[in-house]
Amino acid sequence: xxxxxxxxxxxxxxxxxxxxxxxxxxxxxxxxxxxxxxxxxxxxxxxxxxxxxxxxxxxxxxxxxxxxxxxxxxxxxxxxxxxxxxxxxxxxxxxxxxxxxxxxxxxxxxxxxxxxxxxxxxxxxxxxxxxxxxxxxxxxxxxxxxxxxxxxxxxxxxxxxxxxxxxxxxxxxxxxxxxxxxxxxxxxxxxxxxxxx
Amino acid sequence: xxxxxxxxxxxxxxxxxxxxxxxxxxxxxxxxxxxxxxxxxxxxxxxxxxxxxxxxxxxxxxxxxxxxxxxxxxxxxxxxxxxxxxxxxxxxxxxxxxxxxxxxxxxxxxxxxxxxxxxxxxxxxxxxxxxxxxxxxxxxxxxxxxxxxxxxxxxxxxxxxxxxxxxxxxxxxxxxxxxxxxxxxxxxxxxxxxxxxxxxxxxxxxxxxxxxxxxxxxxxxxxxxxxxxxxxxxxxxxxxxxxxxxxxxxxxxxxxxxxxxxxxxxxxxxxxxxxxxxxxxxxxxxxxxxxxxxxxxxxxxxxxxxxxxxxxxxxxxxxxxxxxxxxxxxxxxxxxxxxxxxxxxxxxxxxxxxxxxxxxxxxxxxxxxxxxxxxxxxxxxxxxxxxxxxxxxxxxxxxxxxxxxxxxxxxxxxxxxxxxxxxxxxxxxxxxxxxxxxxxxxxxxxxxxxxxxxxxxxxxxxxxxxxxxxxxxxxxxxxxxxxxxxxxxxxxxxxxxxxxxxxxxxxxxxxxxxxxxxxxxxxxxxxxxxxxxxxxxxxxxxxxxxxxxxxxxxxxxxxxxxxxxxxxxxxxxxxxxxxxxxxxxxxxxxxxxxxxxxxxxxxxxxxxxxxxxxxxxxxxxxxxxxxxxxxxxxxxxxxxxxxxxxxxxxxxxxxxxxxxxxxxxxxxxxxxxxxxxxxxxxxxxxxxxxxxxxxxxxxxxxxxxxxxxxxxxxxx
Numbered sequence: 001x002x003x004x005x006x007x008x009x010x011x012x013x014x015x016x017x018x019x020x021x022x023x024x025x026x027x028x029x030x031x032x033x034x035x036x037x038x039x040x041x042x043x044x045x046x047x048x049x050x051x052x053x054x055x056x057x058x059x060x061x062x063x064x065x066x067x068x069x070x071x072x073x074x075x076x077x078x079x080x081x082x083x084x085x086x087x088x089x090x091x092x093x094x095x096x097x098x099x100x101x102x103x104x105x106x107x108x109x110x111x112x113x114x115x116x117x118x119x120x121x122x123x124x125x126x127x128x129x130x131x132x133x134x135x136x137x138x139x140x141x142x143x144x145x146x147x148x149x150x151x152x153x154x155x156x157x158x159x160x161x162x163x164x165x166x167x168x169x170x171x172x173x174x175x176x177x178x179x180x181x182x183x184x185x186x187x188x189x190x191x192x193x194x195x196x197x
Numbered sequence: 198x199x200x201x202x203x204x205x206x207x208x209x210x211x212x213x214x215x216x217x218x219x220x221x222x223x224x225x226x227x228x229x230x231x232x233x234x235x236x237x238x239x240x241x242x243x244x245x246x247x248x249x250x251x252x253x254x255x256x257x258x259x260x261x262x263x264x265x266x267x268x269x270x271x272x273x274x275x276x277x278x279x280x281x282x283x284x285x286x287x288x289x290x291x292x293x294x295x296x297x298x299x300x301x302x303x304x305x306x307x308x309x310x311x312x313x314x315x316x317x318x319x320x321x322x323x324x325x326x327x328x329x330x331x332x333x334x335x336x337x338x339x340x341x342x343x344x345x346x347x348x349x350x351x352x353x354x355x356x357x358x359x360x361x362x363x364x365x366x367x368x369x370x371x372x373x374x375x376x377x378x379x380x381x382x383x384x385x386x387x388x389x390x391x392x393x394x395x396x397x398x399x400x401x402x403x404x405x406x407x408x409x410x411x412x413x414x415x416x417x418x419x420x421x422x423x424x425x426x427x428x429x430x431x432x433x434x435x436x437x438x439x440x441x442x443x444x445x446x447x448x449x450x451x452x453x454x455x456x457x458x459x460x461x462x463x464x465x466x467x468x469x470x471x472x473x474x475x476x477x478x479x480x481x482x483x484x485x486x487x488x489x490x491x492x493x494x495x496x497x498x499x500x501x502x503x504x505x506x507x508x509x510x511x512x513x514x515x516x517x518x519x520x521x522x523x524x525x526x527x528x529x530x531x532x533x534x535x536x537x538x539x540x541x542x543x544x545x546x547x548x549x550x551x552x553x554x555x556x557x558x559x560x561x562x563x564x565x566x567x568x569x570x571x572x573x574x575x576x577x578x579x580x581x582x583x584x585x586x587x588x589x590x591x592x593x594x595x596x597x598x599x600x601x602x603x604x605x606x607x608x609x610x611x612x613x614x615x616x617x618x619x620x621x622x623x624x625x626x627x628x629x630x631x632x633x634x635x636x637x638x639x640x641x642x643x644x645x646x647x648x649x650x651x652x653x654x655x656x657x658x659x660x661x662x663x664x665x666x667x668x669x670x671x672x673x674x675x676x677x678x679x680x681x682x683x684x685x686x687x688x689x690x691x692x693x694x695x696x697x698x699x700x701x702x703x704x705x706x707x708x709x710x711x712x713x714x715x716x717x718x719x720x721x722x723x724x725x726x727x728x729x730x731x732x733x734x735x736x737x738x739x740x741x742x743x744x745x746x747x748x749x750x751x752x753x754x755x756x757x758x759x760x761x762x763x764x765x766x767x768x769x770x771x772x773x774x775x776x777x778x779x780x781x782x783x784x785x786x787x788x789x790x791x792x793x794x795x796x797x798x799x800x801x802x803x804x805x806x807x808x809x810x811x812x813x814x815x816x817x818x819x820x821x822x823x824x825x826x827x828x829x830x831x832x833x834x835x836x837x838x839x840x841x842x843x844x845x846x847x848x849x850x851x852x853x854x855x856x857x858x859x860x861x862x863x864x865x866x867x868x869x870x871x872x873x874x875x876x877x878x879x880x881x882x883x884x885x886x887x888x889x890x891x892x893x894x895x896x897x898x899x900x901x902x903x904x905x906x907x908x909x910x911x912x913x
Contacts, residue, residue: 060289069288074206075199077412079363080445084844087363115199135811139644141363141412144199170850173843175363175413176644177818178811179854 044105048073049117055104063107064088064099067114075115075144079173086172089145089152090114096152115144118151127151130189131182138176146172150186159190201410204382205367209438212369213242215431216291217424217447218281218298220273223518223836224307227271227280231299235283238297240290242435245282247271251430254398258489260326261388261680262395263420263521265488268427273302274485275519276309276836277450282427284435288442307518309836311457311482318480318513321492325529331492333500333566336507340474342465349464349544353536354903355886357482357829358455360525361843364412365445366452368428371438378405381425384418384643385680390673392421393429409671411643411681415819416524418643419682422452449841453523454829456482456493460536464543470550470558474507475499477537483514484521490514491522495533498614498883500566501769502537503559508566518836524682526819527879530615531886535823535904538611538887543900551594552610552891553580553775564769572617572768572868573875575799579775582860583610583797587777596898604781606792607896613774613884617801617869617876618685621760623676624693626655626701628753630745632730633665634701640670640678640690645878646808647686651694653805658698660727676756684772684876687804692759692871700755702727705744712747713739761870768868772875774798776817776888782896787911789893791821791853796885797860801875806861813859813881820885822849828905 046053046066053071064081067073067090076099079087083101090099091113119125124132127150137143149172153159158168165186166179174182220227230246250268258264266278273280281298285291308314324331368381377399383389386406394404411418428441443451463476477499483490496510527534545555557580563570584590592608593599599606624638636655642648652666659666669675678690706722709732713720716736725734732739745751779793796817803809826847830839840846859881865873886904893911894900901910 058287058289065288068206072208073199074202077203077363078205078365078442080843082445082842082844084445084842085363135807137644138646138808138811138815139363139411139413140201141203141410166852166854170852173363173848173850175361175415175819175848176811177815177849177854179818179849179851180814180857181811182851 042105044108046104046107046112047110048112049114057104059103059105061104062100063090063102063104063112066104067099073114073116077141077144079142085142086149087142087145089148089172091148091152096149115148118147125151127154127185127189130185134181134185134188135178136181136185137178142172142174146174146182150189154186154190159186162187203364203367203410203412204369204380204408205440205442207369207380209369209371211437213284213286213435213437213439214288214291215282215284215428215439215441216295217279217427217441217443218283218295219447219450220276220278220280220300222273222302222304223276223309225273225302225304227273228301228303230281231301235294235297238290238294240286241294242284242286244298245284245431245434246280251433253396255395261385261420262392263422263489267423272487274488275450277520277838279423279427279451282431284431284439307836308516309518309833310831311459311515311517314515314517315480318515321512321514322490324492324512325494329494329497331512332510334509335566338509340507342473343467345468346465346473347468347544347547349462349540349547351462351540351543351902353460353462353539355458355532355535356904357457357831358525358823358827359449359829359846360415360417361448361846361848362413362415362417365448366418366422366424366443367441368425369438369440370428370432372429372432372436375403376405377403377429378407379425379429380407382411382418383408383421384411384414384641384682386639386641386671386673387677388680389421389425393426396426397429404673406673407671408641411641414643414681415526416528416682417452419524419680420453424451445843446841449829449838450520453521455525455528455532456491456522458493458495458532460495460533462536462540464540466544466548468548470548470555472503472505472559475503475505477510477533479512480515481512482517482519482522484519485516489521493522493532494529495536498530498533499537501561501564501771502612502614503556504561504565505559526816527615527882530879530883531820531823534611534613534883535886535890538884539890539902542609542887542891542894553584553589556580556612567769569767569769572770573801573864573866574771574773575862575864576612576773576775578862579773579797579799582862583775583777583795586797586858586860587795589777596895601781603784605784605896607780607782607892607894608778609888609890609892609895610775610777611884611888611891613776613880614771615684615876615880615883617688617770617772617866618683619688619761619870620679620685621758622678622689622693623756623758624678624690624697625676625754625756626694626697628659628701628741630742630751632661632741633667634659634661635667635669636694637669637675638678638690638693639673639675640686641681642670643681645686645812646805647690649808650687650691650804654691654694655698658695659702661730684878684880687874688870688872688876691804693757696757696759697755700757701753704753704755705732705741708744708748709734709739712744765868770869772798772800772880774880774884776884778888778892780889780892780896782893782911787908789825789906789911791889792855794855794857795860796857796881797862798880799862799864800877800880801864801866802873803861804872804874809861809877810859812877814857816879816881817857817885818849818854820882821853821889823904824886824889824906826905
């Protein structure tokens with residue numbers, strides 16, 4: 001196994017090598033499910049970050065768990081699994097949603113964007129760059145969710161003042177307490193982000 | 198872009214998933230399990246219960262090692278105790294089967310809250326890991342006080358609080374050959390390696406612990422808690438890698454908490470505002486003795502904060518059927534400061550003396566209980582600079598005297614302090630011909646910026662651009678370093694990195710002298726420097742790459758350890774600070790909003806201004822949560838936590854937090870460590886809660902002595 005090779009910047013700055021994942025079925029489950037009452041396996045094609053992923057899953061599997069456990073996109077975080085902390089925020093058809101309360105099987109033919117797909121190539125999205133610049137994170141665990149929310153709230157037009165940002169970012173808990181820096185980052189980025197950015 | 202890998206995010210082939218089953222009674226015995234339904238469910242590999250669990254070794258508790266319950270017997274000592282582990286091929290199947298496990302209990306009478314056994318308290322056996330005594334006294338225990346003495350005697354309480362880091366505790370364990378490898382969310386890989394090797398009877402070198410990133414810990418990841426041990430037990434049983442991620446609900450019973458405290462403060466002062474005596478008696482909860490012991494050392498801060506001829510403190514424990522409490526950000530100091538700093542505010546009000554002035558009249562020039570000089574102390578500067586930035590002089594001292602429209606405005610302040618800690622640590626530095634360096638140390642980055650700080654220090658020492666230095670940490674195969682707790686990572690690890698970098702530098706200088714040519718041979722290494730990736734001296738400059746070619750080497754390595762200087766014990770070592778808060782209280786609804794904050798801190802030399810400020814505001818916000826929101830509630834009948842999730846256990850969110858101004862006063866500690874740092878992680882949390890309570894008193898005239906401050910207390 002390789003040792004971690006990182007700096008603080010890596011939390012945000014690593015190029016999303018996972019975006020190059022081939023379109024494969026990586027289902028962990030082998031046998032069809034006859035016992036657990038209608039929880040038969042389904043083949044579902046998910047469109048994540050512009051790529052097709054064909055996965056075999058039970059209907060009870062959340063989008064969050066498919067992203068993390070099956071597709072291997074672990075940038076989206078599980079903080080509570082109850083829709084209370086915002087760490088699992090992703091965009092589905094342009095809207096920010098908590099992926100822990102979303103069934104993966106309901107996301108067929110929807111466009112899913114995760115933190116790994118926020119920018120094209122190696123450049124940071126302006127919101128990511130602003131989080132780095134303003135040190136809008138400490139442990140980094142809530143950060144992907146914060147950034148996905150921030151990108152969406154800027155597009156929604158909810159970043160007109162610090163108070164508005166505070167209100168609309170309050171679904172994303174940061175236990176390290178980076179809130180003032182997060183507000184500064186969102187304010188900064190809201191001046192730079194273009195429509196659809 | 199989400200590239201940082203946390204413990205649960207490493208991919209191993211054929212991974213199985215483990216889910217915990219917890220007890221639903223608070224005390225008693227397991228009579229048996231009904232596993233027929235669960236075992237028949239698809240994908241289930243094994244269900245581990247006390248009946249078939251591996252027998253562990255060395256079940257004596259030790260620091261960073263939690264040894265109960267670990268499925269070693271059928272006794273139940275708290276609600277939420279782990280009673281079984283279900284392992285299946287997917288997370289969903291393990292979760293479903295765990296819900297189908299039936300446990301039969303014989304319940305016995307439980308002590309579910311502290312008040313049920315309040316009078317039966319015991320003296321802590323292992324208080325502060327032996328570094329302090331539970332009781333202290335200087336001067337007379339009950340001095341005879343002259344007439345005209347003012348007294349404040351009150352009881353202050355803080356509730357059970359849970360750390361709730363955003364990353365749940367998680368472990369991937371892989372038993373292969375004779376080697377146990379665990380990727381686990383921990384603040385201490387060395388401690389985890391020790392605990393796991395001891396419990397499984399393995400040699401330490403046969404256990405590898407990996408944790409490149411920690412998604413917050415705040416003390417809850419300092420110990421090696423049962424879930425990590427149970428994941429290791431499971432992989433040994435199924436011979437596959439096993440992933441065990443604790444659910445948010447289970448986090449409330451799996452990895453410690455700050456115990457409830459009931460603190461009695463007695464202050465006596467003469468009319469001139471001089472303290473005559475101070476008493477701080479703490480009762481705090483711990484678990485049943487079989488589970489372990491932890492004492493929240495709330496009165497330690499009172500032993501050193503103010504000068505008085507008589508200062509007495511005590512700590513007693515009330516044993517309750519809950520899990521083991523543990524360190525939580527500012528352990529002792531943050532709960533204790535709420536009591537003593539609230540009482541100081543009450544006394545200042547009784548004396549009609551400004552709260553800062555009252556504190557200055559009792560300023561401790563040396564540590565009164567330890568009877569030692571402070572290694573450094575710039576608290577006066579914190580008061581002065583904080584008050585000036587805040588505009589303290591605009592405060593009308595009368596309660597309920599200041600308004601902004603309909604809203605009552607309150608201004609409050611409190612002192613903060615936290616010990617300056619340091620432990621032995623080691624690190625290595627590798628320099629390669631292209632002038633890039635690799636720093637390695639078995640420490641952790643819990644969000645404080647350790648990666649950056651260590652690289653920065655090595656870059657400074659070696660005259661390299663920061664971009665040429667990489668850091669590796671979070672792996673037990675690296676040179677050992679202490680737990681990331683007690684605000685001591687920089688103080689402990691940075692000197693080791695410096696020493697290792699100096700070792701490399703000395704070798705480079707020796708190479709320059711031996712291989713640099715004729716002019717270099719008589720040069721003393723003392724006059725050489727490393728600048729811009731080259732050795733620079735009176736005989737000229739030689740680039741690192743050139744030197745490596747001349748000496749025919751590919752790399753230079755040095756490993757070094759660093760430990761506290763022996764004379765550091767001749768001083769009392771603390772960081773200090775002053776917190777200034779403005780609150781707005783709705784007089785009709787009792788809603789409290791923090792509207793302004795200034796914190797001025799004496800935290801020694803700052804290594805990185807950006808990450809230092811981030812930690813300071815983070816600690817203040819943690820303190821806002823403590824003051825206004827956080828409380829773990831227990832059902833008296835069942836001993837069950839009724840708000841074991843992060844929507845009912847309230848923490849501060851973005852909309853709760855105003856602009857925060859932080860001031861770092863000029864102060865370099867010449868004693869505690871060669872860097873002059875004092876530690877930042879916990880300090881800003883201390884004093885935040887009493888500053889808010891004091892501001893709420895100033896706004897409303899109502900003194901809140903029980904945290905968290907709630908609307909109903911202000912409407913009563």
